[in-house]
Amino acid sequence: MSKELLFGKNPDEIKQIVKELGMPSFTANQIVDWMYKKDITEIAQMSNISSKNRNLLSAKYDFGVELPVKSEESIDGTKKYLYPAGVNRFIEAAYIPDENRSTLCVSSQVGCKMGCLFCMTGKQGFQQHLSAGEIVNQIRSLPERDRLTNIVYMGMGEPFDNPDELMKSLDILTSDWGFGMSPRRITVSSIGIIPAMKMFLDNNQCHLAISMHSPFDEERRKLMPIQHVYSIKDVIDIIKTYNWQGQRRVSFEYIMFKGLNDTDLHAKEMIKLLNGLICRVNLIKFHPIPGTPLEGSDHDTMVKFRDSLSAKGVFSTIRQSRGEDIFAACGLLSTKELIKKGFENQDSEILNY
Secondary structure, three states: OOOEEOOOOOHHHHHHHHHHOOOOOOHHHHHHHHHHHOOOOOHHHOOOOOHHHHHHHHHHEEOOOOOOOEEEEOOOOOEEEEEEOOOOOEEEEEEEEOOOOEEEEOOOEEOOOOOOOOOHHHHHOOOEEOOHHHHHHHHHOOOOHHHOOEEEEOOOOOHHHOHHHHHHHHHHHHOOOOOOOOHHHEEEEEOOOHHHHHHHHHHOOOEEEEEOOOOOHHHHHHHOHHHHOOOHHHHHHHHOOOOOOOOOOEEEEEEEEOOOOOOHHHHHHHHHHOOOOOOEEEEEEOOOOOOOOOOEOOHHHHHHHHHHHHHOOOEEEEOOOOOHHHOOOOOOOOOHHHHHHOOOOHHHHHHOO
16 A cells, blocks of 8 residues: 655644654654755655654655656757656656746646647546645656746646645745745646636735637637636636736737637737736647647737737737647647556556657
8 A cells, every 4th residue: 555645745734744643843844844945855864853753754654756757858958757646647747948047837637627629638638636746746856956947837737627736736836834936936827717716816926827719708618618617708807806017927828720719800809808907918839739620820820910919008929839849839748648558567668658
């Protein structure tokens, strides 16, 4: 039977563990410090805790840090890392270095329930939620961790479909007892699950990114089934009730599809929807995936669309595409082939992935 993992627990949970095991109360702070401030991989390395208490911990718990089992590097320097997530399950994270910043795109679920027409993760289907420890482990075990400046929750899964573990992971990343990162370095991306979005906006100061992809109800429903439950208009109406005049930012992700959502009519409707909101629109190139009829807009159309938005005061940019050759670009993260293979020989399957 597998042991419970320490990594990913907060101070209150560690205090309860220490109490249950009959350890001195100050041991809880020591354990938290070892988990989030020190570079260790096992309980035995907690040198200022007595060997008796380390043995008590080790009898019931594993430390819980997992190194990536595979990596691929793009010609543009982007790297994709494969992390274990339980028995015979994996997630992907994409590390994107740039001249002045380095960003890690992390996953929040194995697969995804949302079924967006343009996303490879959705084609994989939903496997499981990630724990806060599994989310934060993608940062903790990243080989380039010391160079990391920004984190985006834009990998596999829908963060607001896993709200409790999402919020717990953000707490670990931003708290003084945890990694102590500024929330201004973290962006959470969602398709717009309103109850969880409100909880997120009310309880931390990380940035928000919303996947729009069409300003029209019926069209967005075809692309993104979530529109049946939470319309983009309702999402934006909620967002407008929050203060975006400080350093906190909201942005909208907009993948451009040829002849579908790239017309002047779409630009005008977006301008109407976003009127009065301080925000950014990121226009994204579509990367073709199997089983979808969608095609990407050409560059000239994207430039014209950007200029139409910007001319009316909606700040817009065309996001540079990164890591397409290793399937690390927007919408391409998926471990579907690993799952399909059945893992008769797990080690060799991983090596041949």
